[in-house]
Amino acid sequence: MEIIKGDFIIIGSGLAGLSLALKLKNLGEVIVLTKKRVFDNATSLAQGGIACVLEEDNHFDLHRRDTEIAGDGLCDPEIVDLVIKKGPERIKDLLEWGVNFDRDPENPKRFHLTLEGGHSRKRVLHVGDYTGRAIENALIQRAVESPTISLLENHLAFELILEKGCSSDTCRVAGVYVIDLIKSQIKLFLAPVVAICTGGAGKAYLYTSNPDTATGDGIALAYEAGCRIANMEFIQFHPTCLYHPKAKNFLISEALRGEGGVLLNAEGKPFMHKYDPVRLELAPRDIVTRAIDMELKQSGAECVYLDITSLPSDYVKRRFPHIYETCLKYGIDITSQPIPVVPAAHYLCGGILTNCWGQTDIPNLFAVGECACTGLHGANRLASNSLLEAVVFSHQAYLRIKEDLALYKEWSIRLPTLKEPIIMDIKEEKVFISHNWDIIRKIMWDLVGIVRTTKMLEFALKRISLIRREIEENWNSVYLDLDVMELKFLSLVAELIVKSALQRRESRGTHYLLDYPKKDYNYQRYTILQKNF
Ligand SMILES: Cc1cc2nc3c(=O)[nH]c(=O)nc-3n(C[C@H](O)[C@H](O)[C@H](O)COP(=O)(O)OP(=O)(O)OC[C@H]3O[C@@H](n4cnc5c(N)ncnc54)[C@H](O)[C@@H]3O)c2cc1C
Numbered sequence: 001m002e003i004i005k006g007d008f009i010i011i012g013s014g015l016a017g018l019s020l021a022l023k024l025k026n027l028g029e030v031i032v033l034t035k036k037r038v039f040d041n042a043t044s045l046a047q048g049g050i051a052c053v054l055e056e057d058n059h060f061d062l063h064r065r066d067t068e069i070a071g072d073g074l075c076d077p078e079i080v081d082l083v084i085k086k087g088p089e090r091i092k093d094l095l096e097w098g099v100n101f102d103r104d105p106e107n108p109k110r111f112h113l114t115l116e117g118g119h120s121r122k123r124v125l126h127v128g129d130y131t132g133r134a135i136e137n138a139l140i141q142r143a144v145e146s147p148t149i150s151l152l153e154n155h156l157a158f159e160l161i162l163e164k165g166c167s168s169d170t171c172r173v174a175g176v177y178v179i180d181l182i183k184s185q186i187k188l189f190l191a192p193v194v195a196i197c198t199g200g201a202g203k204a205y206l207y208t209s210n211p212d213t214a215t216g217d218g219i220a221l222a223y224e225a226g227c228r229i230a231n232m233e234f235i236q237f238h239p240t241c242l243y244h245p246k247a248k249n250f251l252i253s254e255a256l257r258g259e260g261g262v263l264l265n266a267e268g269k270p271f272m273h274k275y276d277p278v279r280l281e282l283a284p285r286d287i288v289t290r291a292i293d294m295e296l297k298q299s300g301a302e303c304v305y306l307d308i309t310s311l312p313s314d315y316v317k318r319r320f321p322h323i324y325e326t327c328l329k330y331g332i333d334i335t336s337q338p339i340p341v342v343p344a345a346h347y348l349c350g351g352i353l354t355n356c357w358g359q360t361d362i363p364n365l366f367a368v369g370e371c372a373c374t375g376l377h378g379a380n381r382l383a384s385n386s387l388l389e390a391v392v393f394s395h396q397a398y399l400r401i402k403e404d405l406a407l408y409k410e411w412s413i414r415l416p417t418l419k420e421p422i423i424m425d426i427k428e429e430k431v432f433i434s435h436n437w438d439i440i441r442k443i444m445w446d447l448v449g450i451v452r453t454t455k456m457l458e459f460a461l462k463r464i465s466l467i468r469r470e471i472e473e474n475w476n477s478v479y480l481d482l483d484v485m486e487l488k489f490l491s492l493v494a495e496l497i498v499k500s501a502l503q504r505r506e507s508r509g510t511h512y513l514l515d516y517p518k519k520d521y522n523y524q525r526y527t528i529l530q531k532n533f
Pocket of ligand 1: 011012014015016017035039043048131132155157158198199200211213217218251346347370371385386390
């Protein structure tokens with residue numbers, strides 16, 4: 001088996017992974033592993049922008065308050081404070097790396113700021129309506145230019161290697177097993193520091209805005225290594241994904257509602273006043289999502305509509321070029337027709353529990369970005385706070401790694417006897433794999449979705465556990481096949497979501513339990529799951 005050594009292994013090439021790589025590049029050799037092409041990730045799909053208080057009259061305290069209101073009482077106030085106050089410095093990093101945020105046409109010295117749901121001020125920086133792509137492209141270019149960063153595409157991390165004799169108190173990570181999907185080979189990567197930056201898990205649901213890469217791999221790896229996983233029940237559903245038989249996972253950005261878009265039911269009537277008479281279309285996402293879900297259930301309609309035809313056509317084309325072009329491709333001219341939309345799984349507020357340095361329960365294992373649970377989002381993420389979180393926490397992790405690097409390098413980690421994975425050919429079994437993928441995603445959508453009940457969750461857990469047992473009995477080895485490996489991660493992560501949801505007997509933020517419709521004020525900030533060894 002090929003063994004490759006570096007100073008830092010980063011799993012994932014979205015904003016979290018690449019910004020951490022760019023920070024660490026002067027401290028040693030950085031290896032970035034990514035399971036598809038470098039830009040296949042959620043970061044590249046982000047449209048709206050990145051929230052940040054840049055000007056005095058925009059107030060840190062108001063951004064803090066908006067974040068905490070959206071988080072419905074579960075945000076960690078110290079983390080909220082840290083992220084919001086460090087934001088401006090991290091925006092400077094992005095500017096230095098070459099991200100050209102849009103300027104205000106009337107005052108080009110200032111950035112053009114936009115408003116999104118749950119924000120009391122315009123504070124979202126953006127690049128047209130393709131902010132994520134602009135950020136990702138700038139960071140890729142910087143990473144490719146750096147002689148100390150190796151970007152390895154089609155490399156799937158599938159197991160963390162822990163120190164021999166690891167116990168939950170003294171565990172350290174030594175590296176990671178990887179499948180090179182092009183060469184069909186297993187490789188072993190070793191380094192004093194490993195960072196998981198693998199993004200979210202939206203693919204656990206039938207309808208999602210997420211890219212195909214969002215199968216929760218890093219969360220599964222960390223769970224199997226004994227780390228605590230927190231708040232997995234808090235899945236944010238985006239209220240507005242394009243509803244069209246040929247459109248796969250296309251998001252209609254929150255910014256359209258920020259600019260005056262109105263939601264209409266199947267009869268063409270506005271309805272948000274019934275659910276949030278003050279904030280209307282700009283209520284936090286969980287409220288808008290449940291309102292749409294209720295309208296759909298009551299009317300039996302397949303979608304609702306988002307109408308921005310009241311805005312000048314030229315402005316819409318200039319402000320939302322990507323959404324305009326994409327909808328037009330599907331025969332919808334958004335300047336003259338309302339857009340058919342439905343909710344879809346969008347963002348995972350929970351994940352691998354980390355401290356304010358992005359450190360997991362294993363001191364030389366870090367987790368940054370959507371795969372982590374830092375305490376920022378609480379029960380529901382405020383729009384455009386996730387790119388901010390990723391870039392702030394990659395800097396926090398960098399500071400801790402820089403401080404402790406000598407120590408990590410001193411540890412002479414005893415490697416376990418390395419196992420040569422068994423590789424099996426599964427061509428004729430492919431149908432079982434795709435079948436299980438489909439069943440899990442449907443169970444999650446139908447039973448662990450926008451509105452839940454304990455009975456639905458218990459039923460879902462039984463069915464998912466059965467599928468997990470079947471996977472363990474039949475596909476327990478390592479396969480040189482992305483679908484099989486992702487199914488293993490996805491099924492575990494689906495189980496963690498259901499188990500967390502069953503732990504939280506209250507309705508809060510994105511977790512809405514019909515049989516416990518109220519908040520429990522003796523709340524716990526985190527629901528925790530940890531593997532017993
Ligand atoms: C459509 C859409 C629009 C959004 N809009 C906004 C917005 O406007 N503002 C905002 O703040 N947030 C937005 N978000 C959320 C935000 O984009 C994500 O939370 C953020 O980009 C996550 O960054 P990340 O680096 O953690 O993960 P990602 O960008 O998803 O990167 C994860 C990387 O890990 C890799 N990976 C995963 N598993 C493995 C493995 N086993 N081995 C190797 N590599 C692996 C993937 O291939 C990928 O490269 C949006 C999300 C979506 C889906």
